[in-house]
Amino acid sequence: MHVIADYSRCVGHGQCLLAAPDVFDLPDDADQVVVLDAEPAEQMRPQVTRAVGVCPVSALSMTD
Amino acid sequence: MDTIVVVGAGLAGVRAAQALRAEGFGGALTIVGDEHHPPYSRPPLSKEVLTGAAAPESTVLPTGDLAATWLLGTEAVGLDRKAREVRLGDGTGLTYDGLVVATGARARDLPGRSDLRGFHTLRTWEDATAFRSAALAARHVVVAGGGVLGCEAAASLRSLGVPVTLIDQAPRLMAPLGEEVSAWARTAHEDAGVTVELGVGIAGFRGVDEVRAVELADGRAIEADAVLVAVGARPDVAWLEGSGLQVDAARGIATDEFCLAVGDPTVMACGDVAEFDAGPRGRRRLEHWSNAVDMAGVGARNLLVPASERSAYRPIPTMWSDQYGLRFQAVGDLGLVTRTAVVEVDQERKRLVVEGVDEGGRLVAALGINAARSLLRYHSDLAPVLEPSSS
Numbered sequence: 001m002h003v004i005a006d007y008s009r010c011v012g013h014g015q016c017l018l019a020a021p022d023v024f025d026l027p028d029d030a031d032q033v034v035v036l037d038a039e040p041a042e043q044m045r046p047q048v049t050r051a052v053g054v055c056p057v058s059a060l061s062m063t064d
Numbered sequence: 065m066d067t068i069v070v071v072g073a074g075l076a077g078v079r080a081a082q083a084l085r086a087e088g089f090g091g092a093l094t095i096v097g098d099e100h101h102p103p104y105s106r107p108p109l110s111k112e113v114l115t116g117a118a119a120p121e122s123t124v125l126p127t128g129d130l131a132a133t134w135l136l137g138t139e140a141v142g143l144d145r146k147a148r149e150v151r152l153g154d155g156t157g158l159t160y161d162g163l164v165v166a167t168g169a170r171a172r173d174l175p176g177r178s179d180l181r182g183f184h185t186l187r188t189w190e191d192a193t194a195f196r197s198a199a200l201a202a203r204h205v206v207v208a209g210g211g212v213l214g215c216e217a218a219a220s221l222r223s224l225g226v227p228v229t230l231i232d233q234a235p236r237l238m239a240p241l242g243e244e245v246s247a248w249a250r251t252a253h254e255d256a257g258v259t260v261e262l263g264v265g266i267a268g269f270r271g272v273d274e275v276r277a278v279e280l281a282d283g284r285a286i287e288a289d290a291v292l293v294a295v296g297a298r299p300d301v302a303w304l305e306g307s308g309l310q311v312d313a314a315r316g317i318a319t320d321e322f323c324l325a326v327g328d329p330t331v332m333a334c335g336d337v338a339e340f341d342a343g344p345r346g347r348r349r350l351e352h353w354s355n356a357v358d359m360a361g362v363g364a365r366n367l368l369v370p371a372s373e374r375s376a377y378r379p380i381p382t383m384w385s386d387q388y389g390l391r392f393q394a395v396g397d398l399g400l401v402t403r404t405a406v407v408e409v410d411q412e413r414k415r416l417v418v419e420g421v422d423e424g425g426r427l428v429a430a431l432g433i434n435a436a437r438s439l440l441r442y443h444s445d446l447a448p449v450l451e452p453s454s455s
Contacts, residue, residue, distance in 0.1 A: 014436030015354065018382055018395065018443045026436050029413075049086065053079055053357045056107055056384070058126050 002063045003038050003048060009059035016060060019051035020044065065161045065368060066091040069150050070132075071140045071303075072166030073097025075105065076335025076356035080164045081130050083364035093132040094158055096150065100137040101189060103127060107353060109192040110216040111386055115223050116196065120189040140167070143307040145328060162367050165304070165317055165325070165333035166360070169297035169351060174208060174266065182275035183291050186217060198290040199226050206230075206278045206286055208266060209294030210237040212385045212392075215249060217292055219387040222256045229286050230258050231278070233265040238385070241394060242404035244418050245431050252388045261286070297351060299337045315339045316349050321376040323363030332367040334359035340377055345397055345450070354382040378451040380443060390414060395439050396429025396446050404431070408438065 003023060010032045016024040017033065023044060025034045040048055052060040068084060070077045073095050081095055097103070104123040112118035135152070142151035149157040171185035184195040199205050199221055207214045207221075210232030218230045230237070230253060236246035237253070237260070253260050265281040269291075277285040299316030310318035310326045317333045318326045321341040325331035335356035339349040358379045366374040385392040401420035408417035417438045420429035426449055430442035 012436070013384055013391070014393070014440075015382060015384070017436065017440050018380075021440055021444075028437055050357070050361065053082070053361065054354055054382075056105070056353060058105070061126075 001040055001042060001045060001048065003035055003040060003052075004061050004063070005033055005035050006059045006061070007032055009057045011057060011059075013056050015054045015056060016051035019054050020047035023048055024051060065089065067160050068093050068162040068164065068367070069158050069160040070095045070164040070166060071150060072164070072168055072300075072335070072337070073099065073103045073134070073136060074166065074168045074335070074356075075103070075125065075353065076168065076337075076360050077164065077166035078103045078125055078127055079357050079360035080166055080332070080334055080364050081132055082128065083361045084164075084368065085130055087365050087368050089364075089368055091161075093130065094135060095130075095132050096135045096138050096140055096152070096158070098137070098139040099188060102134075102136070104189065106187065109189070110186055110213055111220055113189075113192045114186070114196055114199075114217060114220040120192060123189075140303045143304055143309070145307055145309070145331075148330070161330065163331045164364070164367070165331060165337060166335050166356075167300040167303065167337050169299045169316075169336040171293065172296045172298050174293050174295060177293070178269055180269055180271045180275040181273060182271070182289060183293055185293050186213060187297070195290070195292060199292075200224065202226060202288075202290040204229070204287045205290045205292065206288035207292045207294055208232075208278070209292075209296070210234065210239075210260075210262065211294060211296065212238055212383075214292065214294035215253065215387055216385055217294060218253060218258050219256065222253075222258060222388075228258045229261060229278075229288070231261045231264065231266060231280070231286070233263065233281075235263045237262070238392070240398045240401075241392065241431055242401065242418055242420060244404060244406050244416065245392060245433065248390070248416055248433055249387065249392070252390055256388055259286075297336065299339075299349065301337060312339075315347075318347070319363075321378075322366040322374045323359055323377050324366060324374075329371070330367075332363040334363045342397075343376065343378065345400060348397075348399060350379075350381055352381055352383045355379060380446050380450050382443075390433050391436065392431075392433055393436055393439055394429060394431040395443050396420060396427075397450055398429050400428040408435070 139153035268279040270277040301311040416433040
């Protein structure tokens with residue numbers, strides 16, 4: 001599984017952090033998320049799916 | 065299950081359709097939406113779309129390849145559960161094995177409003193475009209309603225230089241976010257030049273053909289040539305009347321803890337339209353982005369699996385609002401909060417973290433401004449409190 005953040009859309013809402021804290025981070029004062037793990041393990045799929053779905057600006061996507 | 069019909073083509077309907085496919089549903093999927101547009105994201109309507117920073121079309125939700133039949137510009141007008149058929153506005157019907165109710169909510173109107181022109185709501189592309197034009201031409205706009213939508217709209221109008229009065233009969237802006245966050249919001253609005261009138265109701269309107277002023281309950285009149293009505297939303301359940309499902313004009317469609325309609329497990333409901341059984345937390349209807357996403361996911365799976373494999377929906381709700389560069393966020397069940405306390409405040413960096421506890425003193429929510437990362441810690445602290453059955 002591969003996670004992609006579109007930085008032309010991300011404005012740092014941080015909803016993805018709440019869904020998948022091991023995959024995304026939003027350091028203090030950062031404006032955009034940081035992808036901590038762009039190739040998360042398969043067992044993370046539910047959390048990553050939720051993170052992608054909950055992004056308010058559709059900035060995240062995942063591919064197999 | 066061979067045929068699933070999703071009624072509602074907003075966020076909840078789209079996420080439900082995506083979840084059905086992700087869960088392996090390979091049958092016929094039809095998505096019915098009353099708007100003529102492809103599914104789009106509504107939160108930007110009061111922000112980027114209203115300010116003009118983004119065109120309405122830029123808010124279209126990517127849906128991926130759902131292999132679905134889309135019936136847009138098509139209204140569902142009734143439900144015959146005996147025949148398992150959704151009745152459409154054009155007189156035809158759609159039969160189903162499984163039904164997803166995701167019709168969302170419509171803007172509430174002000175009770176007792178006259179038929180003067182100049183009133184707006186903010187729920188659709190057309191609403192946003194019409195209100196933006198009216199506001200740009202207005203000498204003074206009144207925003208009736210100091211909730212999240214009204215506050216965001218007021219902030220956007222100020223960035224356009226439009227004079228705004230923000231009115232709410234409640235004593236605080238965005239009252240569910242607690243005293244401290246509300247106070248910060250009020251200061252931000254007043255610093256930006258918004259006239260904030262709280263604790264005062266609207267008594268009536270003046271004008272001939274077009275609205276000219278808003279009359280307050282204390283006798284004053286506020287000039288207004290455009291009024292944004294932002295006094296909440298009502299679940300769109302009119303089409304379910306007579307279906308035998310448990311529906312209520314104010315509370316929406318009742319589901320069990322699995323997001324399935326009470327008394328009919330072939331019907332799933334999610335998003336703004338659905339009031340779910342939140343176990344010990346009572347019944348909840350949440351008009352939040354995260355609730356539409358999470359409920360659609362859990363409900364879609366529960367619609368497909370055998371009864372013994374269903375899982376209860378116990379969300380940790382989150383919400384956000386952007387105003388004047390301040391990002392308001394909350395995590396947890398705001399409906400349980402009886403007391404709030406500030407745990408971190410930084411005026412210079414405009415940061416605030418507030419904890420919300422329930423009657424028994426348990427932490428049930430955390431709220432913040434420009435503090436997304438701090439709220440992350442609370443998210444894991446809240447899980448055992450708010451998700452007791454699934455832990």
